[in-house]
Amino acid sequence: MIDIKESDYKLKQLHNKLYQHLESQAKNWKSFIFAQDKGFYQGFDEIKIDGWRNTEKRFDSYKIEKHLSKNKHALDIGCNTGFFTLYVSRFVQNIIGVEINPYLIDIANDTKDYLQISSAIFYKSSFEDFVPNEKFDIIFSLANDETIDGNTKFTFKEYVEKITKILANKGLLIFESQAADAYDKSKFEPKFEFLKEKFNVIENRIVLSEYPVNVPERIFLILEKK
Numbered sequence: 001m002i003d004i005k006e007s008d009y010k011l012k013q014l015h016n017k018l019y020q021h022l023e024s025q026a027k028n029w030k031s032f033i034f035a036q037d038k039g040f041y042q043g044f045d046e047i048k049i050d051g052w053r054n055t056e057k058r059f060d061s062y063k064i065e066k067h068l069s070k071n072k073h074a075l076d077i078g079c080n081t082g083f084f085t086l087y088v089s090r091f092v093q094n095i096i097g098v099e100i101n102p103y104l105i106d107i108a109n110d111t112k113d114y115l116q117i118s119s120a121i122f123y124k125s126s127f128e129d130f131v132p133n134e135k136f137d138i139i140f141s142l143a144n145d146e147t148i149d150g151n152t153k154f155t156f157k158e159y160v161e162k163i164t165k166i167l168a169n170k171g172l173l174i175f176e177s178q179a180a181d182a183y184d185k186s187k188f189e190p191k192f193e194f195l196k197e198k199f200n201v202i203e204n205r206i207v208l209s210e211y212p213v214n215v216p217e218r219i220f221l222i223l224e225k226k
């Protein structure tokens, strides 16, 4: 058993590593950095990291546990620091996180090692270039289908078409709208119409969101591939 002091020391070491990655990101990443004011976009109570969007609270608000099980293969598109991916990894057989910003993937991998999780794998890649060698039962697209950093090259249709191609029959797309669509819901209507062509809508709800501060809620969908 590790005593309290040793566990505090290990957590401190992890924090040092994570903050070093944030520093490298600030120096070298030329695109917009989400939540730079706080350091972290995703928060994670388990490792005492405060971010704009708390992982545990998000997971609870999504009420998705009933759709997850130990025989499912999952993908998290634009996984950011991977905290949500790592949290979900405990409920599925395995999960892949794909993220274009390499500094965020360094954070995800150090956190994965600290938590001794083997069922999550992170790839430094755009979703556009990502070539999986399996089909997924569950795909997470959280605040990601159109990113304000300009790094999403797919149109919404191309994005959804790639998802449907790599999603297993009857697979689930767990979707949270990106900020601008939540701010002006009429912007989301054509996207929703297109999603309905490809998916059956299992749930359509509003969830709370703390970031950005002018967007207090987002559209949340659970969709099943037709």
Ligand SMILES: C[S@@+](CC[C@H](N)C(=O)[O-])C[C@H]1O[C@@H](n2cnc3c(N)ncnc32)[C@H](O)[C@@H]1O
Binding pocket: 034, 041, 042, 053, 077, 078, 079, 080, 081, 084, 098, 099, 100, 101, 104, 125, 126, 127, 128, 141, 142, 143, 144, 147, 149, 150, 151, 152, 153
């Ligand atoms: C608004 S954040 C959402 C992060 C995460 N999905 C969540 O909800 O906590 C968007 C993320 O997508 C990443 N990103 C932007 N364009 C991408 C692309 N083409 N492929 C993969 N990741 C991308 C950004 O670096 C950022 O981490």
